[in-house]
Amino acid sequence: MNMTAQDRSLLSRLFGARETGLVLIILTLFIIMSFASPHFLTWTNMRAMTMAFSVEAIVVVGMTILLISGGIDLSVGSVTALAMVIAGLLFLNGVNPWVASLIAIAACAGIGAVIGFFVTFVGLHHFIVTLGAMVIARGLCLLGTGGRPLGLFELPESFKWIGIGSIGVIPVAIVIFVIVVVAFDFLLRRTTAFRLVYYTGSNEKAAAYSGIRTKRVIFLTTVLCSTLCGVAGIIYMARFGSAQPTFGVGMELNVIAAAVIGGASLSGGKGTIFGAILGAILLSLVSSSLALLNVSVYWQDIIRGTILLAAVTFDHYLVKRQAAGGRA
Amino acid sequence: MTTAPPPLLELADIAKSFGAVRALRNGRFELRAGEIHALAGENGAGKSTLMNIIDGILQPDSGSIHIDGQPVRIDSPATAQGLGIGFVHQEIALCADISVAENIFMAETAQSRRRLMGGADLIARAAKVLAPLAAIDPRLPAGSLSISQQQLVEIAKALTLDCRILILDEPTAALTGHEAQKLFGIMRNLAARGMGIIYISHRMAEIFQNCDRVTVMRDGQHIRTDRTRDITPADVVNAMVGRQIDALYPAKLTGQRGPEILSVTKLTDRRYQDVSFALHRGEILGFAGLIGAGRSEIARGVTRLEGKARGEVRLYGEAVTLRDYADCIAKGIVYLSEDRKGDGLFLDLSIAANIAALDLSRIAGRGGVIDPARETEQAQRIGTSLKLKAASMAHPVVSLSGGNQQKVALAKLLAVEPKVIFLDEPTRGVDVGAKAEIHGILRGLAHSGVGVAVISSEMPELIGLCDRVLVVSEGRIAGELSGADLTETNIMTLAAPGALSGAMALSGTLP
Numbered sequence: 001m002n003m004t005a006q007d008r009s010l011l012s013r014l015f016g017a018r019e020t021g022l023v024l025i026i027l028t029l030f031i032i033m034s035f036a037s038p039h040f041l042t043w044t045n046m047r048a049m050t051m052a053f054s055v056e057a058i059v060v061v062g063m064t065i066l067l068i069s070g071g072i073d074l075s076v077g078s079v080t081a082l083a084m085v086i087a088g089l090l091f092l093n094g095v096n097p098w099v100a101s102l103i104a105i106a107a108c109a110g111i112g113a114v115i116g117f118f119v120t121f122v123g124l125h126h127f128i129v130t131l132g133a134m135v136i137a138r139g140l141c142l143l144g145t146g147g148r149p150l151g152l153f154e155l156p157e158s159f160k161w162i163g164i165g166s167i168g169v170i171p172v173a174i175v176i177f178v179i180v181v182v183a184f185d186f187l188l189r190r191t192t193a194f195r196l197v198y199y200t201g202s203n204e205k206a207a208a209y210s211g212i213r214t215k216r217v218i219f220l221t222t223v224l225c226s227t228l229c230g231v232a233g234i235i236y237m238a239r240f241g242s243a244q245p246t247f248g249v250g251m252e253l254n255v256i257a258a259a260v261i262g263g264a265s266l267s268g269g270k271g272t273i274f275g276a277i278l279g280a281i282l283l284s285l286v287s288s289s290l291a292l293l294n295v296s297v298y299w300q301d302i303i304r305g306t307i308l309l310a311a312v313t314f315d316h317y318l319v320k321r322q323a324a325g326g327r328a
Numbered sequence: 329m330t331t332a333p334p335p336l337l338e339l340a341d342i343a344k345s346f347g348a349v350r351a352l353r354n355g356r357f358e359l360r361a362g363e364i365h366a367l368a369g370e371n372g373a374g375k376s377t378l379m380n381i382i383d384g385i386l387q388p389d390s391g392s393i394h395i396d397g398q399p400v401r402i403d404s405p406a407t408a409q410g411l412g413i414g415f416v417h418q419e420i421a422l423c424a425d426i427s428v429a430e431n432i433f434m435a436e437t438a439q440s441r442r443r444l445m446g447g448a449d450l451i452a453r454a455a456k457v458l459a460p461l462a463a464i465d466p467r468l469p470a471g472s473l474s475i476s477q478q479q480l481v482e483i484a485k486a487l488t489l490d491c492r493i494l495i496l497d498e499p500t501a502a503l504t505g506h507e508a509q510k511l512f513g514i515m516r517n518l519a520a521r522g523m524g525i526i527y528i529s530h531r532m533a534e535i536f537q538n539c540d541r542v543t544v545m546r547d548g549q550h551i552r553t554d555r556t557r558d559i560t561p562a563d564v565v566n567a568m569v570g571r572q573i574d575a576l577y578p579a580k581l582t583g584q585r586g587p588e589i590l591s592v593t594k595l596t597d598r599r600y601q602d603v604s605f606a607l608h609r610g611e612i613l614g615f616a617g618l619i620g621a622g623r624s625e626i627a628r629g630v631t632r633l634e635g636k637a638r639g640e641v642r643l644y645g646e647a648v649t650l651r652d653y654a655d656c657i658a659k660g661i662v663y664l665s666e667d668r669k670g671d672g673l674f675l676d677l678s679i680a681a682n683i684a685a686l687d688l689s690r691i692a693g694r695g696g697v698i699d700p701a702r703e704t705e706q707a708q709r710i711g712t713s714l715k716l717k718a719a720s721m722a723h724p725v726v727s728l729s730g731g732n733q734q735k736v737a738l739a740k741l742l743a744v745e746p747k748v749i750f751l752d753e754p755t756r757g758v759d760v761g762a763k764a765e766i767h768g769i770l771r772g773l774a775h776s777g778v779g780v781a782v783i784s785s786e787m788p789e790l791i792g793l794c795d796r797v798l799v800v801s802e803g804r805i806a807g808e809l810s811g812a813d814l815t816e817t818n819i820m821t822l823a824a825p826g827a828l829s830g831a832m833a834l835s836g837t838l839p
Contacts, residue, residue, distance in 0.1 A: 190698050190700075191692075192696040192697075198681070199674060203674050206674055207674075209663070210740070211652075211654035213652075269674070
């Protein structure tokens with residue numbers, strides 16, 4: 001399982017050093033698990049594993065872009081649940097499910113706009129504003145549903161298809177995930193509009209001193225993150241056939257952890273979509289591996305936290321060494 | 329003669345470097361008990377470095393410090409405090425949200441063994457310390473006071489420390505004349521009780537009216553120490569600035585300067601009033617002035633980076649409306665920040681990304697898709713023209729030396745092919761070689777028709793580089809100097825009015 005120098009350079013060209021490292025760790029874990037558990041390398045398990053993170057990965061995309069711009073969003077779990085609840089309630093009141101979904105996604109964008117307003121115009125910190133939004137959105141979910149899941153048995157098959165259907169052998173949810181990831185990775189790497197996100201997050205003042213309207217950038221990345229939560233919520237609803245007001249509690253931690261393991265920094269200016277998705281894959285792989293190996297669920301959280309700390313510590317020393325090396 | 333007691337404080341042969349910059353070469357200072365000793369020198373002469381060494385904020389590379397004849401090592405401000413050294417910094421560092429009284433006794437609180445903050449007692453004691461200085465209610469939060477009141481609180485804070493050595497760094501910069509007089513009264517009282525006071529100031533009148541001795545520093549070296557009654561203000565100014573300008577600078581404009589590129593008329597904002605100037609093709613225009621006089625603010629006002637300046641700006645004779653800095657960039661007016669690391673560069677992004685930041689459309693094709701090849705090519709092209717030394721344009725800027733970082737900051741502006749370029753401290757923190765290169769680049773730009781305006785605190789740079797220098801004082805343009813009139817003494821005279829010119833008139837040696 002040693003990679004040749006050529007393979008490695010190909011990988012490095014495709015991804016950065018961070019992504020390459022993550023790919024190697026994931027491959028290693030993959031190979032070990034193939035030997036450790038007979039159930040691991042089966043189509044059913046692969047499909048289940050991919051499905052498990054594919055929808056959350058859409059939220060990871062939004063969070064990563066927001067982190068790069070220097071922001072953070074703690075409300076992603078609640079807002080995802082709220083999208084489900086809004087679309088579900090509208091559907092139960094006779095609205096076409098597609099229209100209901102668009103309204104729900106627009107509502108999430110609206111929540112993002114409110115957060116963005118408080119951050120950029122009022123001048124509060126993302127952390128505290130989204131903490132408030134997290135609690136309020138969760139409260140709205142419970143208020144709208146009385147705390148009980150909404151059974152949406154009447155959802156048409158054509159709608160449920162986005163959650164449980166397949167194109168050939170590939171589940172639609174995974175197709176959507178791949179499209180979102182590839183599209184945003186390209187946008188972030190190659191377009192001028194998203195380059196401004198890196199400038200703003202790297203040094204907001206220097207960005208302003210480069211003529212960049214930084215408040216607008218931060219506002220829009222905030223709205224984008226909430227909007228992608230809305231999209232994820234709708235896919236979940238189609239998959240579950242119900243709207244669950246308590247869905248996504250603690251999701252923000254998982255999502256932020258994935259982005260940070262993938263190279264994003266809480267101080268902004270750093271991170272890639274591919275890296276963050278690899279982070280999400282790693283976390284998901286570890287979880288399902290531990291489950292297959294019959295490790296207690298309680299251990300899973302401990303191990304996930306440890307991976308996060310290890311990744312951040314590694315990063316910290318890498319950055320310090322870079323800075324010190326460059327001075328010479 | 330009887331044998332004098334050892335001086336209260338004595339520093340000898342102090343050297344201190346920051347990377348390649350030698351801030352102090354031969355720092356020497358002697359303070360006697362009971363004297364007020366002025367320390368004078370230009371910005372960058374090494375005064376602050378020397379004082380920070382006394383206060384334990386910085387450690388000298390070599391040299392010795394004696395207090396009462398005993399060698400001491402001052403490794404932290406806490407040690408300095410223990411030795412009886414109090415330092416009132418130029419920058420105000422109060423906690424805005426807590427009361428004046430709590431601010432005054434902050435150090436005492438940190439060291440006290442008592443677990444609870446004092447209440448009425450603390451306020452009464454604060455009131456007692458403040459009484460001779462000003463009528464300030466010690467219960468108010470410090471943030472609610474005016475700048476001059478805050479400065480007085482800073483002084484009160486130092487007075488409570490029971491110190492024997494008191495350093496005051498330009499304490500009167502923010503004070504009114506009346507407040508300053510009160511302060512001098514207190515200083516004389518303290519000195520009479522045996523305290524030694526180091527008084528840093530640009531203002532000759534204050535030095536000659538209130539101080540017993542004066543030490544002049546220049547280029548990190550001790551130049552002279554005299555009793556104020558033995559010398560004239562002119563002697564001090566000459567010692568501060570007297571230096572031959574060498575041929576480190578590129579040749580100046582010969583012949584006629586070209587037509588106006590940029591003209592600014594009656595630019596007014598909070599920090600400056602009625603500023604008018606014109607920048608011509610072929611010349612380098614300098615802005616001189618003391619720190620805080622408004623030089624940088626004017627440049628940032630024209631470029632819409634700061635404040636809401638009123639006034640007229642014309643580019644090639646045509647009035648232009650500039651809404652924000654993005655607008656300025658689009659019209660070709662750019663600004664190089666004085667704080668390269670704080671707001672000039674994206675340190676952790678690549679050199680190429682930094683150079684592209686002002687106008688991404690130059691490296692992008694249809695639909696705003698960035699072409700990495702064009703991005704690298706642009707960085708290499710401009711980098712080569714500036715002799716930028718970097719292994720790869722993909723490396724982060726943080727890996728470069730100060731001089732090369734500054735070239736990236738400059739390249740970032742040149743990438744948009746500007747028509748007018750304001751440079752704020754273009755060679756700060758840059759070693760001598762890169763400095764000369766940057767000066768050469770600026771002269772080349774002026775020669776090629778770009779309007780070049782340089783703001784600098786280094787007078788040799790202004791005199792060596794610029795064809796014409798505007799001196800800014802207290803938010804106004806105090807005068808214009810060029811040709812043979814462009815001397816350090818003339819700049820100083822215009823830059824520090826009232827104080828300096830008053831003293832000059834007194835001594836009768838200068839116009």
